[in-house]
Amino acid sequence: MAMAWVWTIMVVLSLVFGLATGQMAAVGKAALEGAESAVELCIAMAGVICLWTGVMEIMSRCGLTEKLAKCFRPLLRRLLPRASRDTEALAAVSANLSANLLGLGNAATPLGIRAARRMARGCEGVASDELCRLVVLNTASIQLLPTTVAGVRAACGSAAPFDILPAVWLASILSVTAGLLMARLLSRVWRC
Amino acid sequence: MDFSSFVVPTLLSAVAVYALFKKVDVYSALTTGAGEGLNVMIRILPALIGLLTAVYMFRASGAMAWFAQLLSPALEILGIPPETAALLLVRPVSGSGALAVGSDLIKSYGPDSYLGRVAAVMLGSTETTFYTIAVYFGAAGITKTRYTIPAALTADLAGFAAAAFAVRLFFGT
Numbered sequence: 394m395a396m397a398w399v400w401t402i403m404v405v406l407s408l409v410f411g412l413a414t415g416q417m418a419a420v421g422k423a424a425l426e427g428a429e430s431a432v433e434l435c436i437a438m439a440g441v442i443c444l445w446t447g448v449m450e451i452m453s454r455c456g457l458t459e460k461l462a463k464c465f466r467p468l469l470r471r472l473l474p475r476a477s478r479d480t481e482a483l484a485a486v487s488a489n490l491s492a493n494l495l496g497l498g499n500a501a502t503p504l505g506i507r508a509a510r511r512m513a514r515g516c517e518g519v520a521s522d523e524l525c526r527l528v529v530l531n532t533a534s535i536q537l538l539p540t541t542v543a544g545v546r547a548a549c550g551s552a553a554p555f556d557i558l559p560a561v562w563l564a565s566i567l568s569v570t571a572g573l574l575m576a577r578l579l580s581r582v583w584r585c
Numbered sequence: 586m587d588f589s590s591f592v593v594p595t596l597l598s599a600v601a602v603y604a605l606f607k608k609v610d611v612y613s614a615l616t617t618g619a620g621e622g623l624n625v626m627i628r629i630l631p632a633l634i635g636l637l638t639a640v641y642m643f644r645a646s647g648a649m650a651w652f653a654q655l656l657s658p659a660l661e662i663l664g665i666p667p668e669t670a671a672l673l674l675v676r677p678v679s680g681s682g683a684l685a686v687g688s689d690l691i692k693s694y695g696p697d698s699y700l701g702r703v704a705a706v707m708l709g710s711t712e713t714t715f716y717t718i719a720v721y722f723g724a725a726g727i728t729k730t731r732y733t734i735p736a737a738l739t740a741d742l743a744g745f746a747a748a749a750f751a752v753r754l755f756f757g758t
Contacts, residue, residue, distance in 0.1 A: 396679055403639040403648075410646035419645040427641030431633040434688055435626055443622035448600055450618025451611055455604035506724040513725035520722065525733045528721050532714040533740040538596075539709030545688045546705055551696035556589040557705050560751035564710035567747035572740025579732035 437548030438541075445540035449497050458500075461491035472530075472573075473512075473523045482511040486527065496536050505531050522580045529576050533569040536561070632681035640685050643671070663746040664753075668700055672707055677714040677741055684708065699758045706748035711741050 411420035452458055465487045470477040477483045485508035492501035505527070512524050520528075539561050546554040604611045643649050649671055657667035665673070672690060675682040690704035714737045722730055 396682070399675070399678060399682065400635060400639055403643050406648045407639070407642035407646040410648040410651065411642075414647040416646055420642050423641035423645035424638050427638035428634050430641070430692075431630065431637040431685070434637075434692075435630045435633060439623065439626045442626060443619040446622030446625065447615035447618035448597065450621070451600050451604045451609065451614040454614045455600075455607040455609040457600070457603065502720060505721060509721045509725040509727075513727055516727065518727055519729040520727045520731050520733060524725070524727065525731060525736065528718055528733050529736050529740060531721065532712050532717045532737040533744065534710055534712040536709060538592075539705075541684065542687075542705045542709040545684070545691055545708075546696040546701075549688075549692050549696040549701070553589055554696070555592050557702055557709065557752075558589050558592060560702070560706045560748070560755045561709040563751040563754070564706050564744055564747040567750075568710055568740045568744030571743030571747075572736050575739040576732060576736035579736055583732040 434545070434548055438544035441544035441547045441554070442540060445496070445538065445544075449495055452495060453497065453500065458488070458491050458495060458497070461494065462487040465490050472526060475521075476508070476512050476523050476527075479511060482508050485511065490530070490535070493531065493535055494537050496538055496540055501531075522576075525576055525580070526573065529572045530569065533565070533572045535565050535569055629681050629684070633685055636679075636682050636685035637689065640671070640689050644689070663742070663749075665745050665749050666700055666703060668694070669704055669707060669745070669749075672704060673742075673745055676707070676711055676745075677738065678716075680713040680716065683711075683713070699752060699756070702752045702756060703749050706752055707745055710748055711744040714738065714741055 407420055411417045462484075466477075466483065469483060469486055469490070473483075473486060476486060485504050489501050489504040489508055492498075492504060509524060509527060512521065512527065516524065538555075538558075542557070542561075543554040546557070601611050604614065652674075653667040653670040656670040656673075660667050660670065660673075669690065672683060672686045675686050687704045687708040691701045694700040694704075696702075696705070714734075718730065718733055718737060722728075722733070
């Protein structure tokens with residue numbers, strides 16, 4: 394329902410602003426252009442995105458995803474010490490993390506949910522510190538290859554769609570760190 | 586020749602060789618995956634049509650510029666370009682909305698411009714926060730989320746500021 398509000402408010406505000414600024418003709422034209430450009434954008438970026446979902450499929454079929462997941466275990470033992478004692482939760486979290494890193498959003502969510510359910514047992518509806526940390530990890534995108542964005546850039550005629558990789562990695566690391574630090578800080582003061 | 590031009594060819598060949606070595610039918614995996622990608626595209630297209638219509642109207646009416654101006658003093662402190670204000674507002678709420686606003690920025694300023702790159706890095710380094718929180722806690726039966734939302738929004742805001750900072754660092758303005 395949230396999007397119903399966002400969309401309606403945007404369209405109504407456009408009408409109000411269009412009236413106020415006398416740009417009504419431009420607003421009317423823009424509505425049609427927007428719809429048209431959505432189709433153009435989708436077609437232009439479909440090639441790059443489908444290529445990468447294809448590569449991701451190869452990666453998961455040959456076990457690269459699981460290999461990556463194993464590399465995370467030491468890090469996760471420090472970040473989620475209690476969940477790490479539960480082998481099944483640890484397996485789900487590390488698989489979730491590696492699916493996120495590879496940009497396999499559709500695979501990451503069910504794995505993350507499985508981990509969250511196990512970690513929530515005995516919590517009685519209140520999020521534990523570790524559960525909060527798991528969700529913060531998942532809300533801060535940690536993607537090695539931001540393929541959708543690269544697809545958009547390629548569609549717009551970028552000279553090198555992937556040249557933003559180091560910038561994306563740096564921004565992701567800073568964002569995850571800030572989120573986890575804030576979580577740690579708030580966990581001291583915010584008790585149910 | 587910079588580092589990023591090696592990423593795509595190296596990754597493609599490394600994955601293919603490793604998979605062949607593991608006796609995976611590389612080509613059929615590739616085409617199956619690409620087919621799934623097409624399904625994803627078909628799923629996002631209707632949302633993109635609705636949202637880009639609204640975004641284009643919003644920009645043409647002058648509302649976007651007004652909001653950007655309203656938020657610009659706060660954004661400047663964090664080093665975030667005010668042109669990206671709409672993206673910041675939509676990003677935590679809707680994934681396809683953010684894609685619509687971000688791709689509009691990339692298209693209108695150019696993919697290799699400062700603003701185009703900042704918008705791209707913002708899209709690539711943040712997530713649809715509220716959706717993720719709702720899905721995870723909903724499935725786990727958690728009703729008291731405690732500090733998850735403020736912590737996750739801190740990560741988003743830090744991600745936006747870091748995106749602008751990282752683009753300045755690697756590409757200059």
